[in-house]
Amino acid sequence: MNPDFEEFKRDVSWFIDRKKQVEIITENSPFQLSLEFANTFPKLTRLLKIARVVEINMNNDSFKLASWTNKNQQPFGWLIKKEQQGELPLIPNHRLLLEEMGGIIERYNEPENSWSNNHEFMFLESGCALGINDWDEYYEGCCKFEDLEPIDYKGFISFAQEANGNITLYNPINKAVMLFATDHSFDNVEFVKDQPEYTFHTINEVAEFKDYVELLAHEWLENIIYTQ
Numbered sequence: 001m002n003p004d005f006e007e008f009k010r011d012v013s014w015f016i017d018r019k020k021q022v023e024i025i026t027e028n029s030p031f032q033l034s035l036e037f038a039n040t041f042p043k044l045t046r047l048l049k050i051a052r053v054v055e056i057n058m059n060n061d062s063f064k065l066a067s068w069t070n071k072n073q074q075p076f077g078w079l080i081k082k083e084q085q086g087e088l089p090l091i092p093n094h095r096l097l098l099e100e101m102g103g104i105i106e107r108y109n110e111p112e113n114s115w116s117n118n119h120e121f122m123f124l125e126s127g128c129a130l131g132i133n134d135w136d137e138y139y140e141g142c143c144k145f146e147d148l149e150p151i152d153y154k155g156f157i158s159f160a161q162e163a164n165g166n167i168t169l170y171n172p173i174n175k176a177v178m179l180f181a182t183d184h185s186f187d188n189v190e191f192v193k194d195q196p197e198y199t200f201h202t203i204n205e206v207a208e209f210k211d212y213v214e215l216l217a218h219e220w221l222e223n224i225i226y227t228q
Contacts, residue, residue: 001024002024002027002054003075004052004054004065004067004075004077005024005054005056005065007067007074007075007108007109008065008067008075008077008079008106008108011108011109012079012106012108015079015106016058021057021058021059021060022056022057022058023056023057023058024054024055024056024057025055025056025057025062026054026055027052027054027055028053029053029054029055029064030049030051030053031048031049031051031053031064031066031100031101032100033045033048033049033100033101034100036096037096037097037100037101040093040096040210041097041210041213041214041217042214043214043217043218043221044101044213044214044216044217046217046221047068047217047220047221048066048101050068050224051066051067051068051077052066052067052068052075052077053065053066053067054067061081062081062082063079063080063081063105064079064080064081064082064102065077065078065079065080066078066080068220068224069224069225070109070111070223070224070225071223071224071225073225074109075108075109076107076108076109076110076111076220076223077107077108077109078104078106078107078116079104079105079106079107079108080101080102080103080104080105081102081103081105081124082098082102082103083098083102083103083124083125083126085098085099085125086125086126086128088125088128088129088130088157089157089172090125090128090157090172091157091170091172091175091209093175093208093209093210093213094123094157094159094170094209097123097213098123098124098125102123102124103121103122103123103124103125103126103127104116104119104121104122104123104124105121105124107119111219111220111222111223114216114219114220115212115215115216115219116216116219118162118163118164119160119161119162119163120161120162120163121160121161122159122160122216123159123160123213127161128157128158128159129157129158130154130155130156130157130158131153131154131155131156131158132153132156132158132167132169132180133158133161133165133167134165135165135167135180135182138182139153139180139196139199142196142199143195143196143199145196146196148194148195148196149194151192151195151200153169153200155171155172155173156169156170156171156172156178157169157170157172158180159209164183165182166179166180166181166182166183167179167180167181168180168203168212170208170209175207175208175209176207176208177202177203177206177207177208177209177211177212178192178200178201178202178203179200179201179202179203180199180200180201181198181199181201182198182199183198186203188203188204188205189201189202189203189204190202190204203215
C-alpha cells in the first residue's frame with residue numbers, strides 16, 4: 001500500500017471506514033496545470049508540481065491525495081476531489097482552481113495554525129453556498145442591536161467552512177474576500193468597520209480569492225523540508 005495513503009489513514013482514521021471500497025488507481029498522477037493557472041496561482045503551482053500524487057477510487061468517487069514531506073520528516077497533504085460543474089456563479093479564478101486542481105475535502109498532518117485547520121472543506125463547489133449559511137438571524141440581530149446597517153451579503157459565495165461554522169466568502173462582483181466568524185483564534189484578521197464585532201472580518205494580505213489561495217499555498221511551502 002502507498003505510504004502516503006497509509007499515513008493519511010492513520011491521521012484521519014475516521015474518514016475511511018469498512019463501508020468504503022478503496023482502490024489505488026495510480027501512484028503517479030501529476031496535476032496537469034495550464035499557463036493561465038500558473039500565472040494566476042504561482043505559489044500553488046509550485047506546491048502542486050512537487051507533490052507526490054496518488055489517484056484513489058472510493059465508493060466509485062475519484063480523489064487525488066497530494067502529499068509532501070514536512071520538517072518533521074512526516075508526509076502531509078490534501079485529499080482533493082474534482083466534481084462536475086455546478087450552477088453557482090463562481091468567479092473565474094475559483095472555477096479555474098476547481099477545473100485544474102479540485103476542492104480540498106481533507107488534510108493530514110497539517111501545519112499548526114494553518115488556514116486549513118479544522119476546515120470541513122475548502123473550495124469544493126458542492127460545499128459552497130450563497131450567503132452566510134444559517135447565520136442570517138444571528139447577524140441581522142447583531143446589526144439591529146447595535147443600530148448598524150447590514151452588509152448586502154446574500155450574493156456572497158462561501159468557499160471554505162470550518163467545523164465550528166465559521167465561513168470564508170467572496171463578493172462575486174468586486175472579488176473581495178471576508179471571513180464570517182462568531183469565534184476564532186486567528187491573529188491576522190480585522191473586524192470590518194461599521195459592522196458588529198465577531199461577524200464580518202477582513203483577512204490581512206488577502207484582498208481577493210487568489211490571494212487566499214496563495215496564502216494557503218505559501219503556508220504549506222514554508223513547511224516542506226525539501227523541494228524537487
